[in-house]
Amino acid sequence: MDRSWMYGKRDFVYLERLEEFLSCAVEHQRLHGDNQFVCPCTLCQNRKKVNSRDELREHLILKGFKADYNVWIWHGESDNDICTNVNFGINDKDGDQIDVGVENDDEIFENIDMDDNIEPDNDNIDGLMKDLEEDIVECPIIFQRMVDNSKKPLYPNGSKFSLLLAVLKLFTLKAGNGWSDKSFTSLLELLCQMLPEGNELPSTTYQCKKLLCPLSTSYQKIHACVKDCILYRKKYSELQECPKCGESRYKRVDNGNGGKKKGSPVKTLWYFPIIPKFKRYFANKKDVEYMLWHQKGRNKDGKLRHVADSPQWRTIDRTFPEFGSEPRNLRLGLCTDGINPFRTLSTQHSCWPVMLIIYNIPPWLTTKSKYIMLTLLISGPKQPGNDIDVYLAPLIEDLKMLWNVGVEVFDANTSSRFQMHAMLYCTINDFPAYGNLSGYRLKTDKGCPVCGDEIESDWLEHSGKFSYRGGRRFLLENHQYRKKKKKAFYGKTEHRKPPVFLSGEEYYDKVKNITTVFGKPYVPPPDGVYHTKRSIFWELPYWQHLYVRHCIDVMHVEKNVFDSVIGTLLNMPNKTKDGVKVRNDMAARERINLKPIEKGKRIYIPPSCTTLSKKEKMIVCESLKGVKVPHGYSSNISRLVSIKDCKLVGM
Template sequence: MDLFLDKSWVKLNRAREEYRNALVTFLDHAFATSAVENKIACPCGNCANRFYHERELVMKHMIMKGMDIDYQKCIWVFHGEPRVCDDDNFLYNNSTDVPNNSCNNDILRMVEDAFEFHEPSSSSTPSMNDEAKTFFKLIDDAKQPLYPGCEEFSKLSFTVEMYHLKCLYGVSNVGFDAFVKLFKRALPKDSALPNSFNQMQTIIKKLGLDYRKIDVCPNDCVLFWKEKIGLDKCPVCDELRWKTTDDGSVIKLASGQKVPKKVLRHFPLIPRLKRLFISSKTAHLMRWHADEREDDGKLRHPADSTAWKCFDERYPTFASDARNVRLGLSSDGFNPFGMMSSQYSIWPVVLMAYNLPPWLCMKQSYFMLSLIIPGPKGPGNDIDVFLEPLIDELQLLWEVGVDTFDASKGETFRLYGALLWTINDFPAYGNLSGWKTKGKCACPYCNIDSCSFYLEGSKKLCYLYHRRLLDDDHSFRHDSRSFNGQVELRPPPKLWTGSELLKQMENVDVVYGKHPSIHKLNKETRKRKREDDFVEEVPWKKKSLFFRLEYWEHLLVRHNLDVMHVEKNVSEKIIGTLFGIDGKTKDTKKSRIDLERMNIRPDLHPVTLNNKTYIPPACFTLSKKEKEEMLGILASVRVPDGYATNIRRRIIDGEIRNLKIHDHHILMQQLLPLALRKMKNKDVSYVLIELCNFFKELCSKVATPEDFEKLEKRIVVILCHLERIFLPSFFDIMVHLPVHLPYEAKILGPVFQRWMYPVERYMRKLESYVGNKSQLEASIAEGALAEECLGFCSRYLQDVQLRENRSSRNNDDTDDVVVGGLSIFSLKCRAMSKKREFRPDYYVIEQAHSYILSNCEEVQVYAQEHYQIVSDIYRNTPEIIDDAHRKEFPKWFADNVAKHLPSDSCTANDLKYLSMFPSMWMNIMTKERGVVSM
């Protein structure tokens, strides 16, 4: 077998002899060709060629973890495989001042990838434009040793690593500058280290991609670009474009440039997409959805979804090349002043590439910041004005495409792209889609068929009538007494197509801008249309700019309902109502008056006695004892560090307050079902536990379309039960939206790739970049640009701790020593307290045995390969099943099983461990394998 032609051995079962023989051959070749001080780069899944180890340790890592998935697809350059095209070294293969180590080679490759420089031209000399000068200057920095005789670092590699550490650990600019000066003093006088942080930053920025500034009308009417780039005033509201002094003169910089009042910062998308393919570290990942994805009918990735497949069927030319990019878009606002002010709102627009594997496509390092929409006011309905540069790029990617170099295949191809959907909370949903998310028709799925009515007492809209979504023969449809006093025979609302929605928008006209005259004009236009009998009033504010994209009309789902915010709102209402939290409960005097006016549920109507109004307890009302018991359960929960907030700290005066969104997520899916078992009214607790289980199953990472179809029916029944329990004021639009979440999951794929959790964390990161309170957007743009550049550079660094590979603060590993024996016993741990004696009972021991047998790879391999041997022995020795012989099981196991196993399958020590769990082994043999009937 040729080691490099046939690499299939890396996917063999690591417990088999064939894998170990191939591994020995691989290590022999690697140590003969690539060893440095008797060590090689360890290619296991944890080390990923970042750490160098001796042979014995590398072999153990490869058996325990296997080879790094990404490295399997690449040329094994760290272990002696020759390159197909040795273009890495054409610029420096004769250089004598560059140390011959893989770190500096990777830095040079990084510079080439950053400038799209891959194939030298022997017939012509590249023109020395500014970009070429920058490129060759960086090449010189990459070849120049940090100081004469330094073999470990070049000027560029040391600068990149130092700057990366600054960003990783959040060192301030002033503090980092002090460290730079200290290093400068410690190194030889002729060292090439930059003198200050600013000089380092200048070098790093040369590797990054820039952004451009586009002036905006102060009232958000238009962008001053394209044909409007030379205007001094807005053509819509006549507002001056430039900042002025008190006497009306235009403010100018020292260079004579005028200062605009409002600036949009645009980070071009196309260069960032091209870099994903140009970079040798990420190019192969952009084909993962086609080359590596497991296609077994389950939903794990958006590529498994119906929406993706229907898109491929409609546009087969686009689908013919797996490298064509599918994108998602998300936007939300944040206040950069925190608690200091509530009047400022900045809206970043972020894109994510769904070609990547599911564990990468929602990572911050792969997010692409596209726009920074400035404050002080949020864009609201005028967000389409700011999206124009991005839409132009998306149109170019769809209609024309761009030539892009694929580093993984060494060829140039035409790259196309498409936007699949947007991800936003519900208010931003209305801004991007143009749908009115407030009012009688707030549900975008039910559209004009929404069922809502106004509650006079609570002064709010109520969304009930979920019975119309049930099957026609369901008993709830005719149960008028338990609901609103009426029989429900209406059919469910229809599902609207994109073409039908476009027809609804035909007569929707809007003038963008926040000037008072524009608001007045839009109101008069809407008033005239309402007076026209021939124009049907529809709940659209505008025709979304996304419909300029040819394919947008034909997408099955264009805008996602954010599960994160829906779950948070539902949880907030349940907890607030159950525990009677002031301001959060939906069981108030006004809500009881609503029942009286609707003439339903008379047992809950307010009663007046002695000039005092008395509110009878409802079925969901908790007694004081029940509250204490439920809160006691929540307060006693201990979760791993970073898993959730300490709920005990959120319990104040018998109430749960100040919960974050993720805390509601953990409560709904993990903790609240436990506490609800203390409720005396089991009918109520059962329904609420069902609702919690619904969200838990909805958020599963692997499911089938049939699973979500079942959830579609379950949630309708759950909401109908809730209508019988809670008051009408409980059912606002956020309680209604879960009805449509299973449909989206069935069509679009797993929820965890379409919710706001990673985007919200990224927004928080952008907020942390604000250093200069007078230049908010500029601070965020510069910080994001530096982070983007470091994210690109970090993929080329070796033996450096990165955000992606750094260990957690609770990491138990103290060194690289691996304990022998079974892999599950080789895990090291750190004591949390002093040593003490603990004697577990039988139940705890059985749980430990179950965990070990379910999670130990060697046990699984043993069960798969040798279960027939054990089953034959069991058939011949039925008495061992008897409980009376449990104590004899270890000796019997060793005597009767070990002699039938291959000599290299299990060691004597391993057999000792395996024989300690007689009951679990018997359960496996009897229940899972069906060997013996007990």
């Protein structure tokens, strides 16, 4: 089809053909239920939307079409030109489903390991094409186009790279080094001139992205209530206001005539479906071998070396033998925490990524970026807090489907298909996120969800927090500390057994009848009630059978404890836990000898059993020199011991 009119003189012919384009765009908008138009002008470049046909016409008359937009993949095409069964970035009929299409560079390369140094003769193009065939089986035109590109040499007579592989490797460099589209286009133009005549390398970033478009994964943009009451999906998908709080779904902006018009959604959840990513893992032979490592590769000597050595793993195999008999079934861990996306702690903005990790693979690969899947991105001015269950709903639905029904997956290692199932093994987070996910109030006198009612606590008036005691209950029955009753142990001996561990069924009985109301502002339950909700994880059929459902991350268990211990021993400013408030609380509990003494404008803190002399501090610093710490912790160790006393010993 001739599209030369798009880049010629903007005359009567241009205006006449422009109306044909606008009609095509309107029809495409009607079919997909979108309320806006993607604008292909030289300024917007299919990355922005306009609100009306008239506004789209105005952009194209004043600025013209972007270069090389010869196939109208963003505005609908006839079946003779391109298959319309595939979404290339246009919303679906609910206005939620969006394909990453040509926008996201990194998603295209999730199967390509930067460290693998894939040779042209040993690439993974066959695996990619096998996976792609499943993804776009309803669109043979696009699949055939990808097959042709995977076999077409980059240039005639001696090229070792196919066109598809060359573009993939170039885009891998672009994504890994953060190149801009402009700089990448300049590189492509230079390479086209350097390669032999007749080469097939695209000369623009847009053409490369269009070539790689079917390899990308999709995501969903789901509108959310600004107060975290609901997601506008399913029965709420057509609503314009929240049925619980009455807040508008969209921002209201000035239309220029003194009135208001509908703008962008006030809050959006980004959901990245997990099933397509699982399929891509099993389409790679190397990844399939990793998925079987827990059965074939690990050392089974009775020691706890891997998650598969834990009692919970064996309990799942016994309780659900059909699931445990297939080693390719996945066991997943869920991680979430709040981050600041703008690199400054003063910015009042919250962003909560929710990620999944795979426990089937070797432990040294579990936290590699290739095997960490971003599933949810909760972005907004305030953190979700107790309402995080509202945003987890799409992920939980997929996890329930993967457990109950499973999904048919192609195994590249055996060249066969099998029904893959998956389960959520546990969550990993810090303690505040623990409370949000489990639905338990942590900042109370009963702050431990495991100990529950049997925990002992004491309110510290000066420090303004709870102190939890009774740790001697976890010692052996004949331990010497159990019999001591000095002031350090509140003058009591300890003969009680540890708190009774509640099974999943017993714990569920305590929360199953809780009626949860989501939304801001958060209304805490009355005093004496510690469970704030029935967590959405209880909807998973196997959640009651897990020993440990929520885990605390290593950084807070090890690093923060180390910071506190070393900071207190070396009396580091802003790091020590032995301050004036702590001493006043200790003096109020019969430790009068430790009470701070005011001497004019200064306060003298008497030495305690943790107070070290200068010589003893030097010994501690010397001992830390040879400590081997995990990767990423060395800088923290150096920061902790690089104080005045440690400099004397050459640190």
